[in-house]
Amino acid sequence: MRKRTAFYGLAALLLFLSTGLSVSERPADEPLFTQRPNILWILSEDISTELACYGTSVVQTPNLDQMAKDGIRYTNAFTTAPVCSPSRSAIITGMYQTSIGAHNHRSHRDDGYKLPAPVKPITDYLRQAGYYTVNVKTAAPGVTTPTKTDFNFLPDHPVFDGTDWNQRQPGQPFFAQLTIDETHRGKAWKTVVKQHEPHIRPEDVVLPPYYPDHPVARADWATYLESIQLMDSYVGKILQRLKDEGIADNTVVIFSGDNGRCHARDKQFLYEGGIHVPLIIRWPGKLKAGQVNTDLISAIDVSATILKLAGVTPPAYLDGRVMLGKDAKKRDYIIAARDRMDETVDKMRCVRDKRFKYIRNYRPEVPYMQPNAYKETEYPMWNLLKELNQQGKLTSAQALFVAPTKPTEELYDLQTDPHELSNLAASAKHRKTRDKMRTILDAWVRETNDQGQYTEEKIWLPKK
The missing domain is CATH 3.40.720.10 (Alkaline Phosphatase, subunit A)
Incomplete structure (x- = not known):
């Protein structure tokens, strides 16, 4: 049954x-599929x-x-x-x-x-x-x-x-x-x-x-x-x-x-x-x-x-x-989250609608490019970015990711800036959008009981 x-x-x-x-057209008494x-x-x-x-x-x-x-x-x-x-x-x-x-x-x-x-x-x-x-x-x-x-x-x-x-x-x-x-x-x-x-x-x-x-x-x-x-x-x-x-x-x-x-x-x-x-x-x-x-x-x-x-x-x-x-x-926005990756402890959340993306960095004091054994051995561009940065050979767009700290908030207009290079979080023109995204994220954290609010008891470390 x-x-x-x-x-x-x-x-x-x-x-x-x-x-x-x-x-497709079919006789009225024929099932849609078998x-x-x-x-x-x-x-x-x-x-x-x-x-x-x-x-x-x-x-x-x-x-x-x-x-x-x-x-x-x-x-x-x-x-x-x-x-x-x-x-x-x-x-x-x-x-x-x-x-x-x-x-x-x-x-x-x-x-x-x-x-x-x-x-x-x-x-x-x-x-x-x-x-x-x-x-x-x-x-x-x-x-x-x-x-x-x-x-x-x-x-x-x-x-x-x-x-x-x-x-x-x-x-x-x-x-x-x-x-x-x-x-x-x-x-x-x-x-x-x-x-x-x-x-x-x-x-x-x-x-x-x-x-x-x-x-x-x-x-x-x-x-x-x-x-x-x-x-x-x-x-x-x-x-x-x-x-x-x-x-x-x-x-x-x-x-x-x-x-x-x-x-x-x-x-x-x-x-x-x-x-x-x-x-x-x-x-x-x-x-x-x-x-x-x-x-x-x-x-x-x-x-x-x-x-x-x-x-x-x-x-x-x-x-x-x-x-x-x-x-x-239908969704008005999507939510994504980043927490500890390998031995790299960090926490980020984002809200994205069809035009704007808001990212909150809960640990702005640490860089995007924290030491990470996997990336340092497997990602050629990871080390290339660091080397060229030391040589002063990166463009302003490329240098963003190797900065020593992160902004607390990031806001991007994906319609005009699909590569997410121009942070509008401090823009007076986009204050209303930023505040709306803030509110959405805060509500989502409460309503879903985001477990990232709590400290991980055991941190995984790569084997030597």
Whole structure:
């Protein structure tokens, strides 16, 4: 009975979706579809919107471009944290990581920390609705993917049922999370990324103005874009697998980043490069093709929407909002948070609407570029910025990030200043906007019981 109720609930949802759904003509007595949809969420690690369909001409991403043509491309999608473990903790629960005590990067790995009641992973609700839940290990022939979870809590039981949707019962719908890690800075950038065609010439890339126009910076940025091209080829193989298995038409495919790109000033920070991610959703015959959606979307909204698509009423406690259909609740702003990253203790919060972003730095006395073992060994541009700063060779835009302290507040007009270089927090002209953003953030801290208000009991330090 539960499955039947879920089926009719989803059918009703699809029939009355008022935004973005196309229903082809059919006899009045013919059901909208014969079974609940499979749901596949592809998470590419550490990427921002450097895809061809988002306007990056030097990169070639034909598979994701086609997916965007076949579905909906979102231009204002954001993660709730600029690094993987708090972001993924939020995604799997539909909650702000700050609401559930999962805000510090790579925390609670050995202290038995549990999710606060009544919070559960969304896979619990999907499993109760009859879904087989998967953390994919082999995505397609020749594409092995890490079964990454990276949650900052200890679940009561396994979050996923298996590692491949072919392990499910015949006819059983599945929800699958699939991670592609070649876009994550690491050994792949020196091996399979470099071996993949086509190569991107460093002299052809366009660097953000806060990076120095230097051969080291250009080469590193080109490698990042090449990793996206390799990732796109994997997406093509995954979509082909769905087609070969005859399940493409009844599978909702969601593609997004887990957080922003792995570069200095981006990942681990609340600027656009740290939290703005691509989001593309395809569902053949159900979602109207070729849409471009400009609504403000938080990654936890995808989590809530997945439950709705599966016929599950999202629990009332969720921070995420359904973003499709007649039950969609649009956001006036999104919130993101940065707390301890690796051994670097800091705290930042941001409020972003469609035009302005407000950032509050709770520790303005410490620099953005605090000592960090990971960045100092893995980020060529991190050390390049410091070296060029000592030589007095940085522009004013590039020197902002290497300053010895941070402003307490930052306010940017993203319409006129998309790279967030001109801080308007002290501008009399923008006082009203700044005060409004302040009020929004203060209310959010109270209403969500932001756990960043409290001191972390145990600080993680890198192993020597």
